[in-house]
Amino acid sequence: MIRLENIEKVYRTDTVETLAINGINLHVQKGEFLSIMGPSGCGKSTLLNIMGLLDEPSRGQIRIDDQDISRYSDKQMASFRNERLGFIFQSYHLINDLQVLDNVELPLLYRNSSAQSRRALATAALEKVGLSNRTKHFPTQLSGGQRQRVAIARAIVGQPQIILADEPTGNLDSAMGNEIMDILINLNRNEGTTIVMVTHDESMAQKTHRLVRLFDGSQVQ
């Protein structure tokens, strides 16, 4: 489903050139739950950002469902992200000025859907993560675990085929982390959503189908 071919990412400043990703080839199957592990600074998040079209590789090709997306315009890229991808971030990245329901609705704002259907889909997504009683709350009124569940609801509300999660349990205690992990596993199992997750936690990674390890920008497992 996602095919990365010879991906390289180089960060350049006036004096230094840093190779963050070094010739990675990776194929993520449809319906797979893949985790990426590695020490800090090894390029895990950069790789995930490249997969999510949030960052451009310096070299190499990304193909999703056999479409070469490196030549997409800003508009096409935006629409692709909107329809096919969902993101979960370590620090949730909810908009604190908006209520929970409005946060979850956000991806649907960039589609042609009525306010009524947006509301219905967002409420259903919140029900899936067990937060239907918090729709009117603001993110700052919620615990870390609840915020991450809102972030998951936002990621799944548009029914994307792929979810990219960047250390989704990184800011949570183990009990909360397990709860979040269960939601992701259920999504993958019951709805066939392809998930790529970056994590530091070996126990979480063991729960996924496949584990990829990175070291200094290269794939070592």
Add this chain to the structure above:
Amino acid sequence: MLKNYFKIAIAVLKRRKFFTFISLFGISFTLTVITVAVAFLNKFINEDYPDFKRERSLYVGTMELKNTKEGWLNRSDVSFYFLDHYVSKLQRVEKMAISSTAQASNAFVNNKKIVIEYKYTNADYWNVLEYEFLEGKPYGAQEILNASRVAVISEETRDDYFGPNVHAVGKYISADNINYRVIGVVKNVSKTLYNFAGDMYIPYTISRQDWNEVALLGNCNAVLLAKTPQEIPQLKQDFEQMMRKVPLPDKEFDKAFSNADTYFESVTRTFAGDGENSGVTKATGLLLTLLSIFLLLPTINLVSINITRIMERSSEIGVRKAFGASSSTLVYQFIVENLILTIIGGLLGLLLSMLAIYFINEAELVSNMQLSLSPRVLGYSLLACILFGLLSGVYPAWRMSRLNVVHALKAQ
């Protein structure tokens, strides 16, 4: 979508109250000044009581005699002789209202000094201009011919001289030791229409002045009424042709300039033009420059506040981009948000303008001038608001839309 933008805009306004205050103050204060200035301009430029036929009127106000070799000139109002002898002969002039500049006379009523500014007029003055008579009627050709000592007074003069709302027609009023019989009382005219505002109007034939003295410079001005608005350009040409034939009074001068102007030209000529140039371009340019500077300063201020505000929201921008907002959608969102801010500022500005206009009217800064928020003034204010919102929103929105998503998300 718009509802979402509105919610965000209001939340952002609530978040940094000091910034919000500075922004709203900048917008509302600027708009108040613009709105009040437009209300003033409106009073000067647009048709106003009693001068309601501007589209078919031309105004003759000044005569300029020039010595082009020595470079000096003499400028004054026009003489009665010039109007009567030359201008009245123009075929396209249907009627001509002639009035003199105001002269002041002191009267004492109940030990109170009243200054009466009186003007001499001809009979057609009352046909060209549409004064509203509260009582009585104007004088006509017969009274002019007979040099009847009759007068039309303003409502304010009646109230000061005879008492508030006292019936004045038939009574006598004294100016410069001459008693005039009041035959009409008219509604007050704003002092901004200085050619038509006065306390008392009397037939020109009463004056001891020699109206037939051969001269070009004098103390009169006139309104020339054409039959139709379409005749105005031709009437202007006729006037120019006539001026070429007007003989110069003496050898001191080698050129004479006088013009039949539209009302706007007659206003601009007095402060930005001369005999040869109406000053419209200069005056319009000056006004536009002033307006631009006045709009530019708060706009720059808003731009810098907006950039700070938007950069504070880089995480939100990253999230929106990640979930499918294109750069153009984000630009649209921030412009809409900024328009919401400026419209709130605009509404506050309107409220302040209404207060300012109320106090200006109450204070009678200019005698009998009543400023108002006409639909035209409101329209201009709304336009200024939108212009403001766009000017101050576009650049920050464009900068924000170019933010890299990954950097934007890391900024939190």
